[in-house]
Amino acid sequence: MEKEFFIRNRKKLAERLDNDSILLLFAGNAPYKSADEQYPFVPNRNFYYITGIDEKKVIYSMSKINGELSEKLFIERPDPIMAKWVGATISEEEAIKKSGIEDILYLDKFEDEIGSILNRNKIEKLYLDLERQELRTSITEAQAFAKIIIERYPYMAIKNIYYDITEFRMIKTQKEINLIRKAIEITNAGISSMMDNAKPGMMEYEIEAYFDFVLKKNGITNRAFETIAGSGINGTILHYSSNNSKTKDGDLILFDLGAQYKYYNADITRTFPVSGKFTERQKQIYNIVLKANKAVEEAAKPGVKYKKLNEIAKKILAEGCSELGLIEDESEISRYYFHTVSHYLGADTHDVGMYDVELKPGMVITNEPGLYIEEEEIGIRIEDDLLITVDGCENLSKGIIKTVEEIEAYMNKQDN
Numbered sequence: 039m040e041k042e043f044f045i046r047n048r049k050k051l052a053e054r055l056d057n058d059s060i061l062l063l064f065a066g067n068a069p070y071k072s073a074d075e076q077y078p079f080v081p082n083r084n085f086y087y088i089t090g091i092d093e094k095k096v097i098y099s100m101s102k103i104n105g106e107l108s109e110k111l112f113i114e115r116p117d118p119i120m121a122k123w124v125g126a127t128i129s130e131e132e133a134i135k136k137s138g139i140e141d142i143l144y145l146d147k148f149e150d151e152i153g154s155i156l157n158r159n160k161i162e163k164l165y166l167d168l169e170r171q172e173l174r175t176s177i178t179e180a181q182a183f184a185k186i187i188i189e190r191y192p193y194m195a196i197k198n199i200y201y202d203i204t205e206f207r208m209i210k211t212q213k214e215i216n217l218i219r220k221a222i223e224i225t226n227a228g229i230s231s232m233m234d235n236a237k238p239g240m241m242e243y244e245i246e247a248y249f250d251f252v253l254k255k256n257g258i259t260n261r262a263f264e265t266i267a268g269s270g271i272n273g274t275i276l277h278y279s280s281n282n283s284k285t286k287d288g289d290l291i292l293f294d295l296g297a298q299y300k301y302y303n304a305d306i307t308r309t310f311p312v313s314g315k316f317t318e319r320q321k322q323i324y325n326i327v328l329k330a331n332k333a334v335e336e337a338a339k340p341g342v343k344y345k346k347l348n349e350i351a352k353k354i355l356a357e358g359c360s361e362l363g364l365i366e367d368e369s370e371i372s373r374y375y376f377h378t379v380s381h382y383l384g385a386d387t388h389d390v391g392m393y394d395v396e397l398k399p400g401m402v403i404t405n406e407p408g409l410y411i412e413e414e415e416i417g418i419r420i421e422d423d424l425l426i427t428v429d430g431c432e433n434l435s436k437g438i439i440k441t442v443e444e445i446e447a448y449m450n451k452q453d454n
Contacts, residue, residue, distance in 0.1 A: 273417025326358030
């Protein structure tokens, strides 16, 4: 992504800051996995969205004093010894080129610099990204810093900038949409490779490996998330991720997966028969899910309440299950469908955004109805990625086959 994208994002953010205030954003760091081994580093996505920097430990500051804006980027000081072990950290020139931020300082000057700004100016508000997924999740760097400020500057008002950045990220630019398209394109190639090579008796992870190979071949180093590869009864487990069972003749296998391209994600689910042919019962259930998938796509347009999409999916799934005798009343559908039909998609797979809203052009959302019938060992989910347009939606993953007839024809093409 060009630096102009991030400069534009910072200009929008600056408009949200009150006068005599300062904003701090933290890139984060990779936590330790075990002993001296760390998890792979990924930048905080809000930090990346504002700065374009994907280097650990970096801190961004923006101050608005007497109506004038000033921004700084704090990076690690070069360490020739560590560079021999793990590689060089980002240079001043690289940081300027990526972000468009001209004032680059080293991290060991951060406390002195911030202390000086607070001391010499009438700063009354500090903006931080205070996102918290759950009550008991670990304290973030921003939250820890907020505690320090409250103790040392008790007059300071702490403000949460998370929801402002979330609002921006909900509406994608054309450049962001293009990155998602590319991620979906590579994901499609990976799904095709799995269908080409799937056979009964293979381990789930063996089929999954064909997807991973295509990603690597296309220069993709990160998946959007850990692949779900559930065959048979495993497909009825929503977030099954062991992927270590042997497939059997007659099994369906549910793959929920996606490539991540330049930090933007695809999120696709396809369910196909390992043998290349659906049973009649599998077809019945599959087509109910497909009908719900198509209905949600038709309904997704500006002005529609986001939550309405799930109501549409539930109704169609319930009607189908009633016709098959799986349930007696539509209220029982939660026995076989127990999640919602959509979430936002972007720089995070479950991207940030509010749900009690109407759909707007530029939003990218998933469309993923499913049925999970444990007693029949049938788990089916069909997931596409939708871009809300001015007058409806565009299915960004429309090129990925999904009807019974398309899947069977594709998987049996070598036999014809």
